[in-house]
Every structure is written in C-alpha cells, then in structure tokens.
Amino acid sequence: MATGSGAAAAAADAEEKESGSRMITLTSNEGKAFVVTEASARQSATIRSMVDDGGCVDKGFPLPNVDSKTLARVIQYCDEHGNKEAHTVDERAALAKFDKDFIAELDADKAFLYDVTMAANYLHIQGLFALTTQCIADTIxxxxxEEIRTAFGIEYDLTAQDEEEIKEEDTHA
Amino acid sequence: MLFALLQTKFEHKRRSGRSQEQTMASKKALAMQPGKKICMTLLPQDIVELILVRLPVSTLLRCHGVCKQWDGIIRDPQFAMAHIQCAPRRPLFFFQGENLVHLLYPSEAILFDEAWSPSKWVVPVIEPDDFLCASCNGLICLYSDKSTIKIANLATGECMHLVKPVRNSKTDHFSYYSFGFHPVTKQYKENADKMGMEINLDLQQTPDLDSSLRLINWLEYRRVLEILCVNLDNMHEVLTVMNNTTGAAHNKESHVADQGTSSSAVGISGS
Structure with a gap:
C-alpha cells in the first residue's frame, strides 16, 4: 500500500519509483494538478474504470466539473479511505471518527457541502456521497x-391550490 | 372564493412571516455574492432525489409542502420504488381478535419504530373483528364479516374498502382472499381466488379514486419498507421484546406480517 501524501504535487515521480505504486494526476477546473496514489484515486468509480480500461493514466485526468477547493477536500477523503487499512476494529473506528469529523466540518458550510456532494456524485465516490447526502437528509x-425552505434557500412556489391539496392530504396522514 | 384564497395566502404569509424574511435575507445575500452558492435548488434534481430517498415517510409527507420540485419528486412512482429499495424495514405485530376463556380480545396491531419501541398511533385502522389475511408492500389486507375487504395503511391510518364479490357472501372465509403487487404491471391485486374472481386494483389509473387518495396510495406503497416487517428468523427476538413491553401479549396469537420475497406472486394465481 502506498503512503503517498495525497495533494502534494511535487516529487511525484520520485515517490512513484520508491513506492512501486502508480501516482495519478487529477486536474481541477482551474487547472491545478493534484497528485494522488492510485489506491486513493480508485475510491472514485469513475476514475477506477478509466484506469482499469488502461486509459490515460500518464496524462492524468482533467475534472472540468470540480474546482480546486472541492477537489482538495474530496482527495482528503479518498486518501483516508484509499490509503489506510480498515481490517481491525480500531482501524475501522478511526475511519468512522474521520468520517464524523469530516462531515461535521463540511456541515458548517452548506454551500461547500453541496459542492462536495456534487463532486462525489460526479466521481462516483460511493462512501463520500452516502456520507454527504445522509448529512443533508438529517438536516431535513x-x-x-417552512424551516426546510429557510435552511435550504428554497423559494416557495406552490400555488394556493397546491397548498390546499397538500393540506387535505396531511389530514389523512 | 377569490377572497377566501387570498385570505389563505395572507394567513400563510403571516404564519411564515419570519421564515419568509429569512428567505429574503438569504436571497439578498445571494444577489450580493453571485459566485457563492447557498441554495439547495442549485443541486441537480437527481441528487435531490438521492437525498430525499434517505428520509422516512413521515418526513416525506411533510416535504410535499416545501416546493414544486420536491412535491413532484415525492409523487413520482419511480421515486417510490427507489424508496422501497432503501428504506429500512420495521416489524409489525398483529394480534387476531379472539375469545379466550370467555374473555374477548379485540384485534390489535403494534408497529415498532427504529428504536424498537412500540408505536401505536396507527392502530385505529384496526377494528376489533378484523383479521389480517395478507400483507404486501406495507399495505395490509384485513378481513372481517362485513361486506367489504379493507386495504389499510398502518403508517398513515388510511384505509380503503373493497366490496367483496357477491357470490362469496354465503360461504365467505378469509382464506379465500389474498393480496399482492405485480411488479411488472405495477398493479395491486386482491384476489378472491377460490371463487375465480379477481379484483384488480390499479392504484394509478382507477379513475374513481381521487387524486389525493392516489397519492396516499403511492405513499403507502413507499411505506412498505418502513413498516414491514421482520422475517421469521427475527421472530423469536421480537417476541421476547414483546413480552417485556406488553405484559398480556403472550396470551394471544401473533402473526408476523412479512412482505416476503414473493409478495408479487401472492394473489396472482391463475384460477
């Protein structure tokens, strides 16, 4: 298992030779390159399938839908889950704690949480996507x-008629 | 009429005055920082669906009133199917009414919530002489001596009466009836199979069901995995819990309603 330091772009080649594991470059929409271990990148089903297809590993993967800030955070998650073992109870507990802290931090900045959710969806990172969507669901x-609309900045667009219908249904429920 | 509508609107505004102000404030903030996303409506619909699908039915029933997009998502039958796939199952206990040692025990149902505490708020649907003859997708089919078969949704307390086939009235028995869901045609079927009569319940297309009932039906059907149901492997464990929580429970026969793997097949015999 590689011990690469995730977002560190420098000295990627040297590390690759040392660890014997491939490094993969992910490029954000702002053109910033992030070099990650293959194990970390494989957390993303999208990248995993491209790597397995023998595609452009050397050229790296441009991610036009993800900005640098979001990508850095996503990589933080992938590094933790891709590069660390989760065999023993302690290791699993450590990962669970990481997830908890990770999501608590994201939850404080909703806009960023949505960005990370969309990135996780785009990159098909199942664990991260489940984590963020569950977090949003818990808020609901x-x-x-009314509170939901306020919390999510949703505009009230139901007509009085819609509202009546829903009220009627609510009395059944 | 118009006045009444306006008044409702006004009432609503007054009630939600504070939140509306907050929405206005957040809109202003959005306008001031055009690059900054603070709005969940910017999430694509498929992601919103994947978020909503994680919510329990009780919350979804409230979520209708949030906005048109959410209302549309929740009403969508495909969403209901997706919700069925991922909602957790909940155990339901049904106690058949019976006469034991000259003491009359009425029928009773107990639904357990996530925390394994009995929740009884749904029970009024069950009448003293009801008999649980089938269950499917969270809907239960209740038989009694009356002229109708009752399809009930325990989670909402909704129920629907279906007239029994006339030919059955003299030699009627609960075992003549079964109830199932056809996964291909998406129809519920209640089947009085011994008499060779079928009643098709197409919950989506039956014109005489009003729209709200149709909605409730989809919700019922989404409720599936919410109220349903332990499989027999867990039964022993559940019974132990039961005996601890309700002292008299062990006197009565209990039935565990189970969707089973072949719920779709129930009630669709070729007779």
Whole structure:
C-alpha cells in the first residue's frame, strides 16, 4: 500500500519509483494538478474504470466539473479511505471518527457541502456521497416545510391550490 | 372564493412571516455574492432525489409542502420504488381478535419504530373483528364479516374498502382472499381466488379514486419498507421484546406480517 501524501504535487515521480505504486494526476477546473496514489484515486468509480480500461493514466485526468477547493477536500477523503487499512476494529473506528469529523466540518458550510456532494456524485465516490447526502437528509428531518425552505434557500412556489391539496392530504396522514 | 384564497395566502404569509424574511435575507445575500452558492435548488434534481430517498415517510409527507420540485419528486412512482429499495424495514405485530376463556380480545396491531419501541398511533385502522389475511408492500389486507375487504395503511391510518364479490357472501372465509403487487404491471391485486374472481386494483389509473387518495396510495406503497416487517428468523427476538413491553401479549396469537420475497406472486394465481 502506498503512503503517498495525497495533494502534494511535487516529487511525484520520485515517490512513484520508491513506492512501486502508480501516482495519478487529477486536474481541477482551474487547472491545478493534484497528485494522488492510485489506491486513493480508485475510491472514485469513475476514475477506477478509466484506469482499469488502461486509459490515460500518464496524462492524468482533467475534472472540468470540480474546482480546486472541492477537489482538495474530496482527495482528503479518498486518501483516508484509499490509503489506510480498515481490517481491525480500531482501524475501522478511526475511519468512522474521520468520517464524523469530516462531515461535521463540511456541515458548517452548506454551500461547500453541496459542492462536495456534487463532486462525489460526479466521481462516483460511493462512501463520500452516502456520507454527504445522509448529512443533508438529517438536516431535513424534524423540520417543518417552512424551516426546510429557510435552511435550504428554497423559494416557495406552490400555488394556493397546491397548498390546499397538500393540506387535505396531511389530514389523512 | 377569490377572497377566501387570498385570505389563505395572507394567513400563510403571516404564519411564515419570519421564515419568509429569512428567505429574503438569504436571497439578498445571494444577489450580493453571485459566485457563492447557498441554495439547495442549485443541486441537480437527481441528487435531490438521492437525498430525499434517505428520509422516512413521515418526513416525506411533510416535504410535499416545501416546493414544486420536491412535491413532484415525492409523487413520482419511480421515486417510490427507489424508496422501497432503501428504506429500512420495521416489524409489525398483529394480534387476531379472539375469545379466550370467555374473555374477548379485540384485534390489535403494534408497529415498532427504529428504536424498537412500540408505536401505536396507527392502530385505529384496526377494528376489533378484523383479521389480517395478507400483507404486501406495507399495505395490509384485513378481513372481517362485513361486506367489504379493507386495504389499510398502518403508517398513515388510511384505509380503503373493497366490496367483496357477491357470490362469496354465503360461504365467505378469509382464506379465500389474498393480496399482492405485480411488479411488472405495477398493479395491486386482491384476489378472491377460490371463487375465480379477481379484483384488480390499479392504484394509478382507477379513475374513481381521487387524486389525493392516489397519492396516499403511492405513499403507502413507499411505506412498505418502513413498516414491514421482520422475517421469521427475527421472530423469536421480537417476541421476547414483546413480552417485556406488553405484559398480556403472550396470551394471544401473533402473526408476523412479512412482505416476503414473493409478495408479487401472492394473489396472482391463475384460477
């Protein structure tokens, strides 16, 4: 298992020779290159399938839908999950704690949370996507429609008629 | 009429005055920072769906009123299917009404929530002489001596009465009925198979069901995995819990409603 330092772009070639594991370059939409271990990149099903198809590993992968800030955070997740073992109870607990802290930090900045969610969806990083969507779903739980609209900046666009219908349904429910 | 509508709108505005102000404030913030996303509506619909699908039905019922997009998503039958796939199952216990040692026990159902505590808020659907004859996708089919078969949704307390086939009235028995869901045609079928009569319940297309009932039906059907149901492997464990929580429970016969793997096949015999 490689011990590459994720986002460190420098000395990638040297590391590659030392570790014997391939390094993969991911490029954000701002043109910033992130060099990650293959194990880390394989967290993304999108990249995994491209690597397995024997595609452009050397050229790197441009990610036109992801900005640098988001990509850095996504890579942080992938490094943790791709480069670390999760065999023992302790290792799994450590990963669970990482996830908890990771999502707590993201939850504080909703806009960024949505960016990371979209990136996780685009890159098909299942674990990260489940983590962020569950976090957003938890925000919805226990709120009234008004509170939900406020929390998510959703515009109220139901007509009085829609509202009546829904009210009627609510009395059944 | 128009006045009434306006008044409702006004009422609504007054009630939600604070949140509207906040929305306005957040809109202003958005306008001031055009590059900054703060709005969930910027998430693509497929992601919103994948978020909503993680919510329990009780929350989804509230989420209708959030906005048109959410309402549309929640009403979508495909969303209902997706929700069925991923919602957790919940155990339901049904106690058949019976006469034991000259004491009459009415029928009773207990639904367990995520925390394994019995929740009884759905129980009014069950009448004392009901008999659970089938269950499918969270809907249960209740039989009684009356002239109708009842399809009930325990989670919402909704129920629907279906007239029994007339020919059955003299020699009627609960075992004549079964209830199932056809995965291909997406129809619920209640089947009085011994008499060779079938009642098709096409919950989407039956014109005499009003739209709200149709909606509730889709919700019922989404509820599936919410109320359903332990499989028999877990039954022993559940019974133990039951005995601890409700003292008299062990006196009565209990049925575990289970969707089973072949729910689709139930009630679609070729007779």
């Amino acid at each position: 739980k226990g709120k009234t429609p």
